[in-house]
Amino acid sequence: MSPRLTGDETVLWEAAARVLDDNWTDCGTxxxxxxxxxxxxxxxxxxxxxxxxxxxxxxxxxxLSLLRGQWSDGLIPHIVFHPSVARHAYFPGPELWRSRTMxxxxxxxxxxxxxxxxxxxxxxxxxxxxxxxxxxxxxxAFLAEVYPGLAAQHAYLAEHRDLxxxxxxxxxxxxxxxxxxxxxxxxxxxxxxxxxxxxxxERTARTPPTGDDHERYVWLATxxxxxxYRSGHLRDDHPFAAEDPLFNAAYLASAHALAExxxxxxxxxxxHRESAERIHHALLARLWDCESGAFRALDLRTGRLIPVLTxxxxxxxxxxDLPAGVLRxxxxxxxxxxxxxxxxxxxxxxxIQATCFDRGGHWRGPxxxxxxxxxxxxxxxxxxxxxxxxxxxxxxRLVRQSGxxxxxxxxxxxxHGSHDYSWxxxxxxxxxxxxxxPQAA
Numbered sequence: 001m002s003p004r005l006t007g008d009e010t011v012l013w014e015a016a017a018r019v020l021d022d023n024w025t026d027c028g029t030x031x032x033x034x035x036x037x038x039x040x041x042x043x044x045x046x047x048x049x050x051x052x053x054x055x056x057x058x059x060x061x062x063x064l065s066l067l068r069g070q071w072s073d074g075l076i077p078h079i080v081f082h083p084s085v086a087r088h089a090y091f092p093g094p095e096l097w098r099s100r101t102m103x104x105x106x107x108x109x110x111x112x113x114x115x116x117x118x119x120x121x122x123x124x125x126x127x128x129x130x131x132x133x134x135x136x137x138x139x140x141a142f143l144a145e146v147y148p149g150l151a152a153q154h155a156y157l158a159e160h161r162d163l164x165x166x167x168x169x170x171x172x173x174x175x176x177x178x179x180x181x182x183x184x185x186x187x188x189x190x191x192x193x194x195x196x197x198x199x200x201x202e203r204t205a206r207t208p209p210t211g212d213d214h215e216r217y218v219w220l221a222t223x224x225x226x227x228x229y230r231s232g233h234l235r236d237d238h239p240f241a242a243e244d245p246l247f248n249a250a251y252l253a254s255a256h257a258l259a260e261x262x263x264x265x266x267x268x269x270x271x272h273r274e275s276a277e278r279i280h281h282a283l284l285a286r287l288w289d290c291e292s293g294a295f296r297a298l299d300l301r302t303g304r305l306i307p308v309l310t311x312x313x314x315x316x317x318x319x320x321d322l323p324a325g326v327l328r329x330x331x332x333x334x335x336x337x338x339x340x341x342x343x344x345x346x347x348x349x350x351x352i353q354a355t356c357f358d359r360g361g362h363w364r365g366p367x368x369x370x371x372x373x374x375x376x377x378x379x380x381x382x383x384x385x386x387x388x389x390x391x392x393x394x395x396x397r398l399v400r401q402s403g404x405x406x407x408x409x410x411x412x413x414x415x416h417g418s419h420d421y422s423w424x425x426x427x428x429x430x431x432x433x434x435x436x437x438p439q440a441a
Contacts, residue, residue, distance in 0.1 A: 012400065013432055017054045019404050019425035020047070024058060025082060028065040032406065032418035037089050039080040041066060042178045043423050045119035046370050050426020052127040053433045056135070059127055060142050063120065067149045069111040072104035074156030075229075076120065076149075077111035078175060092218060098225055113229045114221070117178045117247045118157060118169075121150045121254035125261055130433075144265040150258060154275065157251060160231035163300060167282035168243045169251050170300055172234050173220050177244050179349065179363045179371075181213060183308050183356035184244075184297050189216050191301070192239055242306070245287050245295035246315030246374075252279040253318040280321055287316075293329030309338070309351040310363075311371045317378025331384055334375070343410040346394050347372055352410075359409055360416060366407040369395050373427035392431055399428055 023029050028039040029047045036043075044066045051059035069080035081094050094100075094110035105111065124146055131139035161169040171177050174185040194216055220240055227233035234241065259272035287295045289305055294313040296305040314334055316322060322330075333339065338353050340346030350357045350365045358364040376391040398408045398415075404424040406417025 009432055012396070012428060016050070016399075016404065016425040016428040016432075019420045020051060020054060020058075020422060020429075022420065023422045026084075028062055028080070028082070029058075029422050030082075031423065032421045035418050037085045038082050039066060039069075040116070041076055041078045041080075042116040042119070045117075045123040046373070046423040046426045048120075048123040048426075049126050050423075050429040052130045053429040056127070056131070063124060063127075063146055066120070067146065069106055069109050070149055070152065071102075071106065071111075071156075073160065074152035074154075075113075075115055075160075076118070076153050076156075078114045078116040079112040081110040083109065092221060096218070096221060096225065102228060113224055114173050114176050115157075115161075116176055117250035118153055118254050119250045120153065121257040121261060122250070124150060125257040126430075128261075128264065140264055143261050147258075147261055147265050147267060150254070150261070151272075154251070154255060154258060154272070158275065160234070163235045163241055164243070164286075166286060167278040168248045168286060170234070170241045171244050171247055172224065172238050172241055174217060174240075175221075177242075177247055177312070179246065179310065179312060181361075182310050182312070182363045183350055183354070184306050184310050184312065185242075186308070186356060187306060188240055188242060188299050188301065189213060192216055192219070194219055239301065241300040243287060243298040243300065244312060245283065245297060246312035246371075248279060248283055248287070249315035249318040249378075250374075252276055252283065252316075255279060256320065280319055283316055283319065284323070284326070288326060292333075294333055295330075308354050308356055309333075311339075311347055311349045311368075311375075314347070314375050314378070317375055317382065317384075319378075320381055322382070327382055327384075331379075331387060334387060335390075340390065343367075345398055345408055345410050345413040346390065347375060348410040349407075359411060362407070362417070365410065366416060367394070367398065367410045368407045369398065369421075369424040369427045373430065376431070395427060395431060399424065404428070 020029060023033060030037055031040055031043045044062055048059045048062045051062055066076065066080060070076050097112045099105040099111045099113060100107060124143060128139045128143055157169040163170040174180055223238060255272050255276035259269035262269040262272060287298055289296050294309055295316050298305055314330055317330060335341050338351045339348060342352050345367050348365050348367055349363050356364065372391045372395050376388050379387040398413050401413045402408060402415030404421050405415030405419060406421045408415055
């Protein structure tokens with residue numbers, strides 16, 4: 001495919017649909033050919049929404065395929081491994097996680113033992129909203145099918161990941177944030193006392209980060225595995241635990257979505273509304289930093305907010321009940337010279353003025369289509385049309401110039417990482433269709 005997609009929006013639509021068609025397997029969509037050969041939870045939420053604009057049947061199968069990897073305690077793992085892929089095609093593979101040896105893990109598929117931002121109820125609800133009136137009954141039936149699994153996911157987070165008991169879910173590995181090696185995790189990682197032995201012997205990491213950080217990531221995963229992924233270990237012993245604003249914003253948005261889904265399928269929406277309210281208050285009480293006018297991640301092991309600002313700071317735009325002053329501060333910061341105001345292709349994934357900013361580093365500076373989409377969704381919900389239009393245009397310009405890349409240079413728009421990346425194609429389909437979708441009753 002030519003990286004420069006000239007022509008009208010029909011050309012862009014057809015190119016995006018072709019990426020999703022090519023990356024489809026027998027049961028789900030890989031993020032990109034070759035480099036990421038399995039099904040990722042975070043990716044599948046975005047892919048489901050893109051497929052909903054293109055192939056609804058596959059969108060439903062995408063979410064159901066992910067749910068087949070759900071553990072009995074409700075955890076939706078961050079990777080569901082495709083059995084047809086060679087054992088050593090991706091590291092860390094099933095041999096690190098050993099999910100089939102764990103009580104409550106599925107026996108028919110291998111999975112990881114981590115989770116990722118719980119955006120899936122949002123995806124399911126938007127899939128329903130995309131449905132044509134003629135498909136309304138089928139859409140409600142699909143929501144009824146996936147509702148128990150989505151509700152169990154939230155129950156898992158409330159029971160096993162609210163380590164501080166204040167309403168927010170903690171991540172116990174940087175990979176759980178969705179922003180894998182964000183500079184937000186540099187300080188907690190540097191505090192780890194890494195054993196002298198290597199935890200990735202005779203392997204070259206095929207995905208960033210590499211070197212010492214990669215060994216720390218593998219070591220953290222090994223600790224979790226050896227503890228049986230028990231919540232007691234996460235709470236009392238595991239050396240990495242943080243409350244991330246983007247993860248919890250997805251948690252909040254999906255709690256609202258679950259309440260709507262519950263009403264549609266005849267279940268009780270009240271517990272989900274109560275959960276959303278609890279997360280809302282905890283975000284403001286625990287992660288809002290008045291001095292910087294932004295949300296920051298909280299290191300639960302030190303009890304301190306992490307200094308560096310990243311794109312995750314804007315995740316709570318997904319909260320429909322943000323106070324006016326908080327919303328104004330976030331909008332001003334997003335448009336400032338620290339983020340969108342200083343680059344031609346916003347939004348960079350790290351504060352441009354921070355010493356850790358790296359325009360080419362994985363999640364350390366580049367612009368990503370999926371985080372742009374999340375901020376577009378949040379800005380649209382708050383009526384921030386200037387920001388919403390900026391983000392809408394930024395994604396389409398990036399893809400027209402550089403193709404469906406994994407991420408992009410925020411200054412010149414050049415594409416980096418994998419080619420034909422599924423979530424980039426998916427958010428393009430959703431953006432193009434967003435203003436003309438009929439809703440199912």
